[in-house]
Amino acid sequence: MAFLEIFLAALAAFLLGFGWYTALFGKAWQAETGLTDEQANSNMGMIHGLAFLMMLILACAINFIVNLHSPEEQTFVHGAFHGGLSALWYAVPAVTIHYAYQRKSLKLWLIDASYVALFMTLMGGVLAALKLG
DSSP states (O other): OHHHHHHHHHHHHHHHHHHHHIIITHHHHHHTTTOOOOHHTTTHHHHHHHHHHHHHHHHHHHHHHHTTTTTGGGOOHHHHHHHHHHHHIHHHHHHHHHHHHHOOHHHHHHHHHHHHHHHHHHHHHHHHHTTTO
């Protein structure tokens, strides 16, 4: 079951990213990155595959933290708390360091860092909620 939990958590994050970077912030993200439509749509199989692999790794890390708690504590909210905390302590600071050195815009940072925080929160919630069954 552990692999299925990790896969489903990564899939939830990936699907959130689809909506985030298309309907919600797709045009703004593309404008801030300076990518043309052609550049943004090239090598999508490789990019999506790599992104999903990294989401699987992040889901494994969050699952490790969630599993440190007793089965009675495994709720969506509890898992989301640990996923969000992991994002705010590790992922968002890492994104911030890179964006500061690369002189990326605040708008791009808000789009990307918010997505990372949200998808890691979602991952934690999904991982813990699936342990209830």
